[in-house]
Amino acid sequence: MRIIVDANVPAAETCFGALGEVVRLPGREIDAAVVRHADALVVRSITRVDEALVAGSRLRFVGTCTIGTDHVDQAALARHGIAFASAPGCNAEAVVDYVLVSLLTLAERQGWLLGKRRIGIVGVGNVGGRLLSRLSALGIECLACDPPRAEREAAPDGAKAFSDLDTLIDECDVLCLHTPLTREGPHATHHLLGAQRIAELAPGTVLLNAGRGPCVDGLALRQRLAGQGDIAAVLDVWEREPGIDAALRDLATLATPHIAGYSLDGKLRGTHQIYNALSHHLGQPAQLALSELLPAPPVARLELGEGIAPEEALRLCARAVYDVRRDHDSLRREAGRQGIAKGFDACRADYPLRREFVTLAVGLHGKARELAPLLRAAGFAVSEP
Numbered sequence: 001m002r003i004i005v006d007a008n009v010p011a012a013e014t015c016f017g018a019l020g021e022v023v024r025l026p027g028r029e030i031d032a033a034v035v036r037h038a039d040a041l042v043v044r045s046i047t048r049v050d051e052a053l054v055a056g057s058r059l060r061f062v063g064t065c066t067i068g069t070d071h072v073d074q075a076a077l078a079r080h081g082i083a084f085a086s087a088p089g090c091n092a093e094a095v096v097d098y099v100l101v102s103l104l105t106l107a108e109r110q111g112w113l114l115g116k117r118r119i120g121i122v123g124v125g126n127v128g129g130r131l132l133s134r135l136s137a138l139g140i141e142c143l144a145c146d147p148p149r150a151e152r153e154a155a156p157d158g159a160k161a162f163s164d165l166d167t168l169i170d171e172c173d174v175l176c177l178h179t180p181l182t183r184e185g186p187h188a189t190h191h192l193l194g195a196q197r198i199a200e201l202a203p204g205t206v207l208l209n210a211g212r213g214p215c216v217d218g219l220a221l222r223q224r225l226a227g228q229g230d231i232a233a234v235l236d237v238w239e240r241e242p243g244i245d246a247a248l249r250d251l252a253t254l255a256t257p258h259i260a261g262y263s264l265d266g267k268l269r270g271t272h273q274i275y276n277a278l279s280h281h282l283g284q285p286a287q288l289a290l291s292e293l294l295p296a297p298p299v300a301r302l303e304l305g306e307g308i309a310p311e312e313a314l315r316l317c318a319r320a321v322y323d324v325r326r327d328h329d330s331l332r333r334e335a336g337r338q339g340i341a342k343g344f345d346a347c348r349a350d351y352p353l354r355r356e357f358v359t360l361a362v363g364l365h366g367k368a369r370e371l372a373p374l375l376r377a378a379g380f381a382v383s384e385p
């Protein structure tokens, strides 16, 4: 059994080595010639899995260790009788950490309080739903937009859990996009934020996209940022990755190379979900538990004494786990050194160790104990001695 695995999949040998011979390759080098003599293929989001890749191969299983599946032509796999699995929700907590750190960073730079902003969440699935829960627990006012869910979950009394996108644009200070990329159907998301909606954003709005790049019209956004300069953008995903628009990157307040979900925890969950799926496909029991793959966190504990303001405490704890400014700076630096596309990929291939908020235990002392509900709501493990 020959299993081709993307070189960016952590713990590949540990997991898939138990099921067959593992051959590791950079995702962009996985082509039809490589796949021809493989039985299983394990990818991340940068390998386009389509008719041209799989036709003529003896593949029986394809797994993507990612949430997004827009790089996989599932109809082509079905035509060739190839089983498919993805990893729903695997890195959703990491994306929520990314959003919180980014907004806390922006709040610090621009001099506002996150707690005073109204946040619109577009796409309320595994990522958006967790974001909504954490922000609501923090006492932050949120509006949620998810037309497919609104249709499925319409309440008999007509009560509305969801708003439409134009209401979010009118009423929110921050818009967070967490939609999949779809190009067809009544709720297609390609250029969901197109030129007209971008023109309608009120001055001062923050637009954060951690879904897929083509959900936003990058040219229209660049023109708005360059022309009026009165909104702010936090962009993790881009049209035409890795050859992204350098001018748009320069105009974004925070610009990162598609790493919102790149916690070690999230990546290992993705590997483990596909390991389970392939084991199941082969009719073998999965022997490895996820807990066996995760190391101890590098920063396990932080002690807070009194005298620290609530949002400052949040920012401090968040940055002890993950500081988004590092990823913003490394994209700029590596693009300068290697060119935009190579730099973008290099930042992702050599991504430093990052864990999730839940791995940080926060000790609270004296009056700082009052911060316990806030820090728990943000996702940290809090202990009050």
Ligand SMILES: NC(=O)C1=CN([C@@H]2O[C@H](COP(=O)(O)OP(=O)(O)OC[C@H]3O[C@@H](n4cnc5c(N)ncnc54)[C@H](O)[C@@H]3O)[C@@H](O)[C@H]2O)C=CC1
Binding pocket: 067, 068, 069, 088, 089, 091, 092, 095, 122, 123, 124, 125, 126, 127, 128, 129, 145, 146, 147, 148, 149, 178, 179, 180, 181, 187, 188, 189, 192, 210, 211, 212, 236, 237, 258, 259, 260, 261, 262
């Ligand atoms: N930047 C990054 O590193 C990452 C990006 N992602 C992206 O985020 C996307 C969302 O992830 P999950 O929440 O786990 O997916 P999910 O499938 O659990 O949720 C997506 C939600 O979007 C909703 N939706 C679909 N069309 C919509 C529209 N036109 N307007 C508003 N809502 C719409 C769906 O009904 C669903 O509830 C993924 O498909 C992936 O593309 C996911 C993980 C990491």
Ligand SMILES: O=C(O)C(=O)[C@H](O)COP(=O)(O)O
Binding pocket: 008, 044, 045, 046, 065, 066, 067, 068, 069, 091, 258, 260, 261, 262
């Ligand atoms: O899970 C997803 O969906 C993502 O966007 C991934 O975090 C992207 O990671 P790569 O597949 O590009 O390594």
